[in-house]
Structure formats: structure tokens, C-alpha cells
Amino acid sequence: MNASVVTHSLTLMWQGMAAIFAVILIIYFVLLLLGKKKKKADK
């Protein structure tokens, strides 16, 4: 076992999850916006 590889894997974990959540959260807010636009159009 190489300790630095394990450390890098943990760095990859937090950076990777942060990046994925960043992308997904932006998409989530875009989806909410698209939904609102639709509601306005319905009115």
C-alpha cells in the first residue's frame, strides 16, 4: 500500500464529489427555473 496514493484518492473523493454536486446543483436550479417559466406560460 502506498500512503500517498491513498491520500490522493481521498483528495479525489472530496474534490470529485464537490465538482459533481456543483454541476448537479446548477442543473437543479436550471430545472426549477424552467419549471417556473412553464407555470408563467400556463397562466
Add this chain to the structure above:
Amino acid sequence: MSFLLDGVMNTTWQQLVMFAVGAILIYLAINKKLEPALLLPMGFGAILVNIPFSGAITQTMAGIGEVTGILDWLFTVGIHAAEAMPLLLFIGIGAMIDFGPLLSNPKLILFGAAAQWGIFATITCAALLGFNLTDAASIGIIGAADGPTSILVSQVLGSKYVGPIAVAAYSYMALVPIIQPFAIKLVTTKKERAIKMPYNPRSVGKTARILFPIIVTLVAGYVAPASVSLVGLLMFGNLIRECGVLGSLSETAQNVLANLITLLLGITIAATMKADVFVTVQTIMIMALGLLAFVFDTIAGVLFAKLLNLFSKNKVNPMVGGAGISAFPMSARVIQRMGQEADPQNHLLMHAIGANVAGQIGSVIAGGVILGLVPGLL
């Protein structure tokens, strides 16, 4: 006449093991119907490449020199050069996906992010077992529950374990109906599995359906540029489907293109299943780690749903979080079945489908993120 026996005399025990592996894959594909479109070509390909002096792979022949084999050529052109096959397959997959259930309930997209934790947990486990970072990351991506992404990431990172990783990814995708119930029951009670979720979908307009793939590509591209080829081609396929003016192209992408690439992808991956690199202790470790990745994915999704429930009035059935993986639609069906086992009146299918398509987006983003981050850590 001794040349007649050259093949038999040069057969190694590792090649015999690979014949058995090929036979098992063919058996699973035909008798158990486990991902037959991939496992059958891979199984037959495993036999093709392990016949001594096989003409299907590149050989050096006395007096002639190097003779390129078709499977090595397909691998070089179709996968090694620019990952063309897995990427083109994403156009077909994108054309097959209906993001409607996700667009009508945006909260479900969060599960597509949470369930990717299994990838990173598996990378750490692989590192603990002594794999270097590129191989560990390639093994972890089995947790994307997405065959083409696993092949692409492991190939781009230059892992020598592309074959075992592809076999693990497709085998465990087929085994989702067995793996996920086990993992879900580890972290949920029967009362939690019986939680009902009302289904009141809001209508989704055509404009939203068209804008969605374009916006996802832009967002993913700016935050994780390495994901552009994966996300972009997936969303390109979806745009063809949703635009409403390319019906015949959409149909071609869903059927002809996807089938053709799938047919070639399976047998091409077999080029990496040569006995000398496949019959190793590492292959057994990769198969075990792949299983772990699917379990971690499911548990992460379920626990994230439980976390959301702490802050939400409308409770989510935690099992829906477990559907945030890319194995579509198997995972959604598993959640629906388990919900009905807990309470016959519990209908979770549409929620689980929403989380499941979110998992398809999450897995390609995860693949791109890994490709973007790993080189910086080497």
C-alpha cells in the same frame, strides 16, 4: 506434420482458464439473459483471442513479420484512438432516455450526484489494496454502473485492466436486481421502505425538453470540461430525440447505431482479455472491488435520501436514493418491487425512474470529473 499439433502444444493453463471464462459469459448471456448483447460477444471474443497463434489478434509470423489481427485493429481504431465506440454509443443512449420524470420532479437529480460516492469510496479501497491512482480510478469507475463510461475512463487513463473492468461493469449491471436489495436492506428498515410518495408530476413543455440537454452540456462543460465528450454526446442524442424534427435520425440512433456499436464493442473489448493479462490476482481483486462499488453507490444514495428527509416535510422513500445509479431501468424496477414488498399499495416506479435517469447524468459527469482531476494528482 507437427504443425497440426502446434496449437495444442502451445496452450497454456491460463488460456484454458480464459476459455472457461468465455464459456461462463456465454452461459450467463444465453441461459440467465444477463446483459446478453455485451456478455455474449465478450465471451466469444475471450475464446477467439486466447486460441494459440490466433489470427484475430496481431501476431508476428516468421518470414512475414507483423500481421494485424482484426480485434486488435478494432480496439486500436475504435477505442484506443479516440474512444470512438463508447462515445458514439452515448448518442444512442441519449436518444433512448426520456428525461421527463426528472424534469417534472427536479429534486430527484440530487440522487444522481449522491450515488456517485461509491466510485470514490472504491477508488480509496483500490488504493488501499496497492493499485496506483490511475488503475484505482479506473476500477472505481465501475461504480458508475455504466459500461461505456467505465471503458472510456479506464482507456483514457491508460489502465492495463480495461478487460476485467469492462467484464465487472457489465456483469454487475446485470446483477443489480440481486446486489441492490441486499445493500438497501443493510441501511433501511421495513417502515422506511414502506414510505409512500405521492406522484403529482408537473407538465413538461417542449421548450424545457429541448433546452435541458443544451444547458446540461454547457454547465458540465464549464465546470468539468473533461466531461464534454461524454455528456455532450449523451445530450446530443437526447436533443435529436426531443427536437421533434429528426424522428428518423432519433430512431436510427436508438436502434441501428446503438445495436451496431454494442455488437462491435463487446467483441472489441475481448481484445483486452488475453490470458497473460487477464488471469491474475488483480482481476479477482477488480471483480470484488466492482461489487463493492455497486454496494457503496446504493448505500450512499439511500443515506443521502435519509439526510434530505431530516430537512424536508415531504418525505422521500430512501430507496429512491439508491436508484441514483446509471443502471437503467433495472435499478428503478428493483425499487418499485421492494416498495411493493414493503407495502403492496406503494408505487415508487416514476420517482425511481427520475432518480435513475439522474444517475445516468451523474455517472457521465463523474467520469469526466475523474478524467479532469486524476492527471493533476499524479
